Amino acid sequence: MNSARPAWLESEQGRLKGVLSSLALPGRKEEGYRYTSLKDLQVGVAQAPAASGSIGPGEGAAWEALRAQGVYLADLLTAARERTDSLREALKLPRQLEKDPFAIAALANATAALFVQIPAGLKVDGVVSLKSLHPTGAEFPRLVILDVGAGAEVELIEEQMGEEQVAAGADGLACGLWLVRVGENAKARLSSVQYWGQNTRSFERRYLSAAKGAELRLLDAAFGGSQWQCRLETECLGEGARIEVKVAVRGSGAQRFDTWVSALHGVPRTSSSVEHWAAVGGRAKSTFNGNLVITPEGVQTDAFQKSRSLLLSREAEANAVPKLEIATDDVKCAHGASVSPVGDDQLFYLESRGIPRAEAERMIIDGFTEPVVSLLPTEGARERAMKAAASKRGDA
16 A cells, blocks of 8 residues: 655645644633643644554444445545545634644644545445544544535444553543534434543544535543543534534543533524533533524524533532524524532432432433433444443442
């Protein structure tokens, strides 16, 4: 296989590295980082990645079977040679992420990258399944690009696996970027499940756009790592577009989870929903930072954001910061947030029906990841996610 990097790709990644070296890491005064510590973080802004991971097939449909249907799956270098024009367009960072150091780091330094292209009109039979592996103590820049043609339909899942990291100095860093564009009247159902090793600090960036009449759903579940910040930028680009996001996190020990969602509606008659569930025990912390943005052109938007957090210990902490930026009156929008411990009334209701208290608590806690876990597209993915959630029950 020809491993030479095409000149245009070399030039573009070099340009991005120059941009990266000029950026300072954000501080706590910036809204998206108010609850996110970047202390002692080395992002590869002025250095190359320490080591690499990989993106390969998961347990869904075999990649060769998907290719036989017409699905294009290729690593970055192969796609740069075979689909130059398509990849050039797909690699463009949206304006929302042009100054984001973690998005730029993933794009400039990606040592594991995959380009998935679904031709117009193709209804993919089977799940496109990806498994990303993060080596111990490494910096892992990762890139997934999905381009869904008009009228196509696809379901894709990425499971992010990490080695258990317990040795001093074995901290790892994962910078991941998804660039997803869904064409007119297409349908995409996406899932991401994160099981990084216990010392990994993870900064995920996802851009999701839907054209006219398109439907896009994302399930995002996070269980691993010492720190996880996921920035989701969604954008409805055409009338009738709909984007649905469901996020679930389960934290224990001293884990930190920060979910940052911005939903942009800049054209008429679009809709979106964001639902966030977090259950945290021990000294874990969860933050939901949501922003619903509707421009003057976004008339007849129907959108909402909702966050619910469950505190499983006295030292656990949850923060919710939902916001609205609405520049027109002809909309239907709502937001809300709640933070609470396991309710006595909930326990009483279940105990009154003969369910032991310990089992009642388990049912309530598991209910905070169930809305996402139950919808994962493969049985193995659901089983792994349920096992990950169950492993944290003892830290309430």
